[in-house]
Amino acid sequence: MVVTSATYMEEQPMLSVRNLNKRYGQGCKHCETPEMLPVNSNRCSHCGSVWACIDVGMDLYKGEIIGIVGESGSGKSSLVKSLYFDEEIASGTATISDYKGGEADIFSVSAQQKRYIRNYLMGMVYQNPWMGLKMSFSSGGNIAEKLIAAGTYHVGNIRDRASELLNHVEIPISRMDELPENFSGGMQQRVQISKALANNPPVLLLDEVTTGLDLSVQARVLDLIRKIQREFGVGMIVVSHDLGVIRMLADRTMVMRYGRVVEQGLTDQILEDPGHAYTQQLVHSLL
Amino acid sequence: MKELLVVEDLQKVFHMHHFNEQHIVGCNGINFSLKKGEFIGVTGKSGAGKSTVLKSIYRTYTPSGGKIYYSSSQFGTIDLVTATERQMIAIRKNEIGYVSQFLNVMPRVTALEIVVDAIMEMGEEAEPAKERAKEILTHFHLPESLWDSFPRTFSGGEKLRLNLAQAMVKRPKLLLLDEPTASLDNHSKQSVKEMILQLKEAGTTMIGIFHDLDFMETVIDHHYNLSEGMLEKKVSI
Numbered sequence: 001m002v003v004t005s006a007t008y009m010e011e012q013p014m015l016s017v018r019n020l021n022k023r024y025g026q027g028c029k030h031c032e033t034p035e036m037l038p039v040n041s042n043r044c045s046h047c048g049s050v051w052a053c054i055d056v057g058m059d060l061y062k063g064e065i066i067g068i069v070g071e072s073g074s075g076k077s078s079l080v081k082s083l084y085f086d087e088e089i090a091s092g093t094a095t096i097s098d099y100k101g102g103e104a105d106i107f108s109v110s111a112q113q114k115r116y117i118r119n120y121l122m123g124m125v126y127q128n129p130w131m132g133l134k135m136s137f138s139s140g141g142n143i144a145e146k147l148i149a150a151g152t153y154h155v156g157n158i159r160d161r162a163s164e165l166l167n168h169v170e171i172p173i174s175r176m177d178e179l180p181e182n183f184s185g186g187m188q189q190r191v192q193i194s195k196a197l198a199n200n201p202p203v204l205l206l207d208e209v210t211t212g213l214d215l216s217v218q219a220r221v222l223d224l225i226r227k228i229q230r231e232f233g234v235g236m237i238v239v240s241h242d243l244g245v246i247r248m249l250a251d252r253t254m255v256m257r258y259g260r261v262v263e264q265g266l267t268d269q270i271l272e273d274p275g276h277a278y279t280q281q282l283v284h285s286l287l
Numbered sequence: 288m289k290e291l292l293v294v295e296d297l298q299k300v301f302h303m304h305h306f307n308e309q310h311i312v313g314c315n316g317i318n319f320s321l322k323k324g325e326f327i328g329v330t331g332k333s334g335a336g337k338s339t340v341l342k343s344i345y346r347t348y349t350p351s352g353g354k355i356y357y358s359s360s361q362f363g364t365i366d367l368v369t370a371t372e373r374q375m376i377a378i379r380k381n382e383i384g385y386v387s388q389f390l391n392v393m394p395r396v397t398a399l400e401i402v403v404d405a406i407m408e409m410g411e412e413a414e415p416a417k418e419r420a421k422e423i424l425t426h427f428h429l430p431e432s433l434w435d436s437f438p439r440t441f442s443g444g445e446k447l448r449l450n451l452a453q454a455m456v457k458r459p460k461l462l463l464l465d466e467p468t469a470s471l472d473n474h475s476k477q478s479v480k481e482m483i484l485q486l487k488e489a490g491t492t493m494i495g496i497f498h499d500l501d502f503m504e505t506v507i508d509h510h511y512n513l514s515e516g517m518l519e520k521k522v523s524i
């Protein structure tokens with residue numbers, strides 16, 4: 001049988017990352033490029049610099065969830081923080097299809113444009129709610145911050161949108177004017193999610209959102225993520241060290257170790273037929 | 288009739304890095320083809336590699352060698368061994384279904400929602416999807432009182448019926464059945480059989496793994512036996 005080309009339109013990825021490198025530390029002549037480091041480490045033994053992400057590439061499509069797993073220090077969080085411009089990268093490119101037709105490299109645009117991308121095209125949910133929320137502002141105020149940044153100035157409209165979002169994440173509207181400081185961990189996480197969704201971004205980055213929550217709250221947050229994916233068709237990158245979370249959410253999974261992507265594939269394939277020695281160790285440790 | 292699936296020299300070797308770098312042969316040199324609307328039954332001892340063949344077709348396992356040609360309505364004739372992940376996701380959503388005896392679903396999602404989700408994945412609107420989901424759950428004799436409860440609490444048979452409903456509601460072109468009757472009582476088996484026969488009438492191509500030979504012989508077209516990683520065709524029934 002001959003493989004025929006089909007009448008199929010090639011999909012355009014929403015977010016496309018190529019050769020992303022991220023270094024912490026000054027670096028020295030022994031670690032100018034990540035290739036100079038040994039394979040089983042990402043730390044330079046001479047100056048102590050760490051290459052947190054080495055040559056990472058990925059394509060995220062519409063409505064898809066990509067899971068990133070790996071041990072602590074493998075570069076998972078550095079990757080999403082780099083994408084959200086929280087960290088300065090060493091080298092690499094990324095494009096977003098909704099930004100200048102996917103032609104412009106988002107890492108090399110001006111600070112003003114980066115702010116635009118952060119406000120309109122991406123949402124980020126941090127592991128620690130204290131990073132994503134301003135605890136001295138009310139939960140409604142936190143959402144308003146994001147809305148104002150995107151050009152909604154009418155107080156009535158802001159309140160309407162904020163209550164709609166809070167309703168979506170099952171936070172009682174009556175608590176809109178309370179400080180998130182007084183909320184439980186799961187509620188703070190849900191406020192963070194609603195803040196991230198404020199401007200309907202096409203890409204959502206979730207960094208260990210369920211870590212540290214008790215199981216029933218974790219299930220609620222997972223429910224919410226699933227609902228968001230179904231209703232808004234958002235593309236998501238979900239970072240977690242919990243393979244159970246990844247199994248439930250992700251369509252495709254990337255396994256990271258020492259800053260490198262050691263294996264990637266369909267989630268069930270990674271979990272049932274892991275090829276890399278590290279992935280096998282990881283999967284065999286699953287409860 | 289045109290072949291829907293042609294498997295040529297399929298091999299799967301598992302490399303166990305943490306067990307003395309052992310190589311375990313899952314299946315070796317599997318050859319068979321499936322015409323549209325055909326149903327083949329595969330038997331064999333535990334560990335003979337029956338599930339390996341099915342999972343290789345579904346790409347839960349990455350085959351080590353060989354070709355799996357599948358004639359897809361979205362991509363034309365495609366080799367599932369080398370298809371991209373995105374192509375596999377699209378094929379899984381619309382064309383190939385997989386049913387095992389284990390149910391793997393999100394916690395705290397109700398039975399009805401699971402089926403609705405499966406229909407909506409194919410681009411259906413919420414309301415008609417709900418109607419169709421109710422229809423199929425009734426068809427599978429899943430009591431209405433269970434529709435709004437969580438499948439983790441179901442009995443083995445109920446889970447399996449939900450699993451079948453979830454896969455069959457998509458009307459897949461190719462359905463892979465991994466011991467679909469393993470934990471069912473006779474009554475449920477009968478309803479699975481009815482469902483399978485209906486699907487067959489509708490032109491669904493199927494591969495099934497069975498331990499229950501009596502049940503199998505009433506539904507399949509051809510019988511293959513798998514031993515020591517090799518597939519041999521038995522006399523057709």
